[in-house]
Amino acid sequence: MPRLLDLSGQRFGRVTVIQRSHGKGHSIYWRCLCDCGNSTALLGSGLRDGKTISCGCARRSDPDSGMNPKDYAILAKCWRELIRRCTSSHDAHFPNYGGRGIGVCERWSSPDGLEFFIRDMGVRPSAHHSIDRKNNMADYSPDNCRWATLTEQNRNRRSNRYFEWDGETLLLADWSRKLGIHSSTIKRSLSRGKTIGDLIKQGPSMSRIK
Numbered sequence: 001m002p003r004l005l006d007l008s009g010q011r012f013g014r015v016t017v018i019q020r021s022h023g024k025g026h027s028i029y030w031r032c033l034c035d036c037g038n039s040t041a042l043l044g045s046g047l048r049d050g051k052t053i054s055c056g057c058a059r060r061s062d063p064d065s066g067m068n069p070k071d072y073a074i075l076a077k078c079w080r081e082l083i084r085r086c087t088s089s090h091d092a093h094f095p096n097y098g099g100r101g102i103g104v105c106e107r108w109s110s111p112d113g114l115e116f117f118i119r120d121m122g123v124r125p126s127a128h129h130s131i132d133r134k135n136n137m138a139d140y141s142p143d144n145c146r147w148a149t150l151t152e153q154n155r156n157r158r159s160n161r162y163f164e165w166d167g168e169t170l171l172l173a174d175w176s177r178k179l180g181i182h183s184s185t186i187k188r189s190l191s192r193g194k195t196i197g198d199l200i201k202q203g204p205s206m207s208r209i210k
Contacts, residue, residue: 007044011111013053013076015042048084050077053114071123078124078131079117082140083109102133105141121145 007017007030015032021041022029029041034055046052053076067075085093086104096102103109107116120142121131132148133140176186179199189199 005044005048007047010047011113012047012080013050013114014057015047015052015054016111017047048080050080067118067123072118074124075118075121076114079108079114082131083113086140102137103139105139107142108140121147 006020008019010017012032014035018031018033018039020028021031028044030044030047031039032042032047032055033039034057036055036057038055038057040055042052042055051073053073083104084091085096086098086102087109088094089098091098104113107113107120110116124130124147128149129147130150130153131140132146132153133144134146135144138144176182179186181199186196186199190196
């Protein structure tokens with residue numbers, strides 16, 4: 001039987017878990033105190049995955065942020081996920097985050113971290129945006145995070161290789177577009193000791209993108 005994860009003392013959105021309340025089938029409920037002053041029993045799985053962020057008062061527009069409940073819930077889930085991937089060894093993404101030293105700044109990991117996160121990040125621009133770290137070797141923090149599309153995030157991967165020539169540093173794909181040369185041709189030439197400068201000089205003789 002899996003070990004019960006004790007949520008006592010932990011904060012999820014606007015609620016603080018006081019103690020275990022009761023079980024119902026395979027579900028565990030926890031007695032929680034909401035910031036609005038209401039005490040209620042909430043489902044543990046809902047707290048952990050960010051679906052439950054209050055006693056129910058957050059279903060109304062948030063009075064401080066002015067955002068609607070849906071946006072608030074999306075931000076709460078995002079915040080919970082980034083905390084979990086950096087702090088819980090049980091999270092599937094932990095090896096790529098907390099496991100390699102990526103953490104969450106003190107402001108966002110504080111008891112009021114969710115409210116600070118919402119204040120700092122604001123509503124995501126669209127459903128195609130998700131949180132992205134500008135420097136993927138640094139922590140989650142206001143200065144290092146942005147909302148980015150999948151295309152923008154793909155350009156920010158650790159595996160990306162940048163090449164510099166004459167003060168200009170670009171990704172291999174960007175050099176390919178700039179020179180009009182297939183990226184595979186550029187990669188093969190660089191592996192043979194050539195430079196971007198050599199490829200610029202040889203431009204007309206290289207395999208071109210059609």
